Amino acid sequence: MPKVKVDGVEIEVENGTTVLQACEIAGKEIPRFCYHERLSIAGNCRMCLVEMERSPKPVASCAMPAAEGQVIFTNTEMVKKAREGVMEFLLINHPLDCPICDQGGECDLQDQSVNYGGRSSRYELNKRSVKEKYMGPLIKTQMNRCIHCTRCIRFAEEIAGVPDLGAINRGENMEITTFLEKTVDSELSANVIDLCPVGALTSKPYAFEARPWELTKTETIDVMDAVGSNIRVDTKGWDVKRILPRINEDINEEWISDKTRYACDGLSSNRIDQPYIKKEGKLIPCSWEEAFLKISEEFKKTANIGGLVGDLVDLETIFSLKNLLSSVSGSESVDFRQKDFYIDPSHPSNYLFNTPIAEIDDADLFLLVGANPRLEATMINSRIRKNFVSKKTEVFSIGNPGDQTYKINLLGDNLSILKDIEAETNSFADKIKKSKRPIFIIGESVLNSKQGKFVLETSKNILKKYNALSGLNTLHRNASSVGALMLGAYNTNQDVLKNEILYLIGADEVEIDNKNKFIIYQGSHGSKNTKIADVVLPGAAYTEKDSLYVNLEGRVQAAYKASFPPGDAKEDWKILRALSDVLKKPLKFNTIEQLRSKIFESFSIFPEINQLPKVKTENLSIASVDTLDSKVQFTSIDYYQTNEIARSSKTMMECKTAREQLAKTGTDD
């Protein structure tokens, strides 16, 4: 543990710390462009120069390891001059177009030139100009502004695992580009926009939309997948202008997927903003009262009522719907499964991602069973890749999920391999024997009524044998699944779709035969199921309500209202509460606080907000099952079109087209 003196203050730092980090620990701010905590060290911007005793020249602190007895100065005349000099060089070829630059107001170069720059430039020749590069539908380039920090190159190579970006030519002529200007083929590509310290890479859909100081920032939760990435929603008036990641070391570190970031323009199209009622086969706009009266009439006719919740539905809504339907019809027929889906809710560990996401970094063996984490849970995949890159951990898979940005060893695609592993006749058994923290990830593709039980129980048997049951993980795709399971919103006895009255909340994926059925659709976006509904109620999207979501680990997270539901639309639980009054069976809560405390009272499994549930895998019951000779069939995932918000989004459509184009030209490898 070397002791370093920074500006006269002696501090002790851990081995492997750089001088820059040591200065940070000592509370000194060091300006930097190329250095980033999560990327490798490049040391090419030279902005982090500091003075070191017995060194004749200033040293680049980001690349200099802290060593015993170093005496660092960060506030001397030499450091000030060095910074001014570096800044003058950086600005030589940087255009003075801040007024028309989208980075303006949140630009590292702008801020640091104010803080550390000199007075003016002495450069009188022409600035260089660089052609714009095409990097796909998300990244807008203005390469004149590039200061060659190479953060984007390092991100693409190290984190995203798609080494598409590179620097061509040399010296003054250096340019950042993709090979022959193809689209960056990654689900994480847009993170380079946040990484870029200047306005060279900016957001294409957000171009010239707003200035950072005009935006209202709301810190909330993403629902595009089950990971529950932490996001910041930026709104200007009603419009959600953009979505940025929020640092949460336990979940998404500081990245988010492109879908999370750019599906937000779907929030302003295809919106249901008033109730509709079907008259003579046509949906006619109506008032809330009319719609509620119609529903209560229908509810009087039969007690055969089923509820189906969609992929983006929050805890409060599921709970309210469940309570409403059970008080009206006494039935427990609320379900969240829109497809053939095997669940075993006897113990929470059967459906949770039992390894905390942050602990994926500690794993030393991975087995994917019918899982495609790259498309199903991009942030989980980036964790696996991080582990793969740093520790060379082997990743095995049953069923070929395609390119996952790291090397995958295929064990085959027959699920009977699992039985072989259990019987130790497969070579993988040796690997797991040696492994201390193996992780099994079971995808939804194999969690169907035919294969689900076999996969789950055999996996448990294998892990139990090696005392690693905490490595049992189910990879859910949708934000509502785990919450619904925890709330008991499933019906194992009967298919909800058989009921005479169907109450759909944002259930857009399921195919419904609407013959002789009365269908109520409540949701924020119009879909194929909205069209066949008899009553349509306008709900709120995830940025328009205060709500709770449970991610795949079972972590409860609170989403906050960034804007308000459009038109006559209301928050979903309020609609159900109001409907319960009309039905004369009022629900026993009036405010969101009462509702939440009701949820936490009734279900002790829920942890406090932002905590993981206290679930022990030890007492997990395990059944033995006969071997199953069945192949992994991946259900197709159209990554950019997985829910109605994404399908309403223009940007997501562009991404899809760009991806298809890429596949067609064959440059995708």
Add this chain to the structure above:
Amino acid sequence: MLINFFKSIFTWWNTQTVGTFLFTLFSGKLVGVDQFGNRYHQNKDDSKRWVIYNGDVDSSRIPPEWHLWIHKTSLSTPDKIKFENHDWMKEHHPNYTGSKLAYSPSKSKKEKKDSYKKWQPES
């Protein structure tokens, strides 16, 4: 008439106040009236020049010729000066700001009523 009388007592933004009226009556000398009916006065030794507006008190209602006189840029009243009439000159108009004719950039004119697109059952 009565209303105008009360207005002149209680408001300052209509034509003239009582004080101005009395001051003009005793020490003012009318020097001219412009095309909008604004009446221009000066006191005896020409140390003060003022205008009594025909309507709203708004200094941008003074046409440029009278602007010269009232700011003492020219000594004599406009009717004694020969102005060149160029073909690019327009009729004077008070400042549009705050009126219906006020300029607004095209973007804010097309006031976006619905910032979102509605779902249409028939689509």
Add this chain to the structure above:
Amino acid sequence: MSGKHVAKDQPQSFIFSSENLKTKDIILKKYPEVRKKSAVMPLLNLAQKQNDGWIPLAAVQYIADLLEVPYIKVYEVATFYTMYNLAPVGKYFVQVCTTTPCAIRGSGKIVEACKKYISSKEGHLSEDKKSSWIEVECLGACVNAPMIQINEDYYEDLDAISAEKIFKSFKDDSLPKLGSQKGRKGSEPIKQRLTLLKN
């Protein structure tokens, strides 16, 4: 000089000749299997030799596939080094040294001659497609500045007249003798005193 000139007309595909495939294997043997991407520079050189002195983009992709690295990584290398040409070069490929010693001794006139007799644009083929020229940094023959390199040969002690003579000789392939154009041997002194011993 801005970034490297990349040819617009590119061949559809590139593949090593059977002879070069053997050479490729020899080159690859010099590097451990896990570090085979280190062979990128000799392989690019091989491709350039095979393809009349320039590397088409198809060859960049071909080499990247051979070495199992992303295309951009090979492309980075090919654009970084000045000795890889990414656009067709003439049968006579003239490299004019314009670094300080040559510049002092009048390489500007040589560049003008190039523009006049070869092609007005650097890195572009002449009208008869027989020659092309580029400016380069020091070629290490400063004692005989100014100088040019034509393919693998040095022509030294040039001036506007001798340069013109050389460039005009491309037409009928009658290049003058290489080395100094002033007739001196190697880099011996031009005037009488050739060694320290003589006076």
